[in-house]
Amino acid sequence: MILLKLFWSFLLIGFGSFGGLSMIPQISNEVLSHGWMTAEQVTDIVAIAEMTPGPLGLNCASFAGMQAAGIPGAIAANLGVLMPSITLCAAAAVFFHKFRNSRVMQWILVGVRPICLGMVVGVILSLSGSNYWSGTGLNLTGIAIGAVDLFLLLKCKSGVPTVLLFSAAAGLVLYGALGLPA
């Protein structure tokens, strides 16, 4: 039963998203509402997924599936999230040349792109709440690390792995060695 639920949830995630970070709103909505992962685990898996090879959607499927129902759960979730690729995209492969210049697909994206962008902005705002607010007050250390990260990403054009490495090191020093509150 849980396997079917995992499969179905990740099927919805797959069909409702267009790759990469646009999957985060769907993923966090499904795994939080079923209680498969906590908000903190969602943040962890995004960090882990960015560090490890492989696309975010599949890594989240594997991780949430494992947490909920072990290896069978991970397989069910992966199959779900891959369904669009092995159905819709297989059809598109067969009709590739008709499909490439399809105006209808272009029109659909006119509406879907802003919706996805808006939901990603929503995720940024709600994750900011859980990542930089410790329940009693602002997590100033986290905000400081985040500010440097943003600077590295936007001004220095650093890659995501560099930024994560820097943040892990900063976490070790500030939280681990100096014992600042999280």
Added chain:
Amino acid sequence: MQQQYVEKQKEITPQELLDLASVAKSLPGTMIGNVAMLYGYRVGGLAGGFAAVFGMILPPFAVILVISFFYAAFRANPWVNAAMEGMQAAVVPIIFGAAVNLIKGSMPYPPCVLLMLISVAAYLFTGINPIFMVILGVVLGLVIGSYYERRQDHDPS
């Protein structure tokens, strides 16, 4: 992908890979899964497509399997915890950076901006399932896209 298949094996030209990628991006699902399907199909038909998809998921699947086995134990270690707390602070900036890249070309017509703002509010203040928002986007995209294209046809300036 670019390195392995375009430069080393010369199986596909850069232009073809771009075409595959743009179709993969405009379909739902993970983009890499879609690229694997399109490329596999090109080389070996439907069976090739399925083989490429399953080959592509195995390595990340194995990595995450190992990580999630040790996740609970790792997370309890104070030093790992400190490093993870640090990385948590990076997640929002990383998503923000990606969102900045998404903005470009995502709102070609004025109503798209309104759609984006409605989507932010709906995500934050209503419990609506994101898939319904995407379906709404598909419907409104058809309306807005066809309307503006027709208008351009009538007014070539």
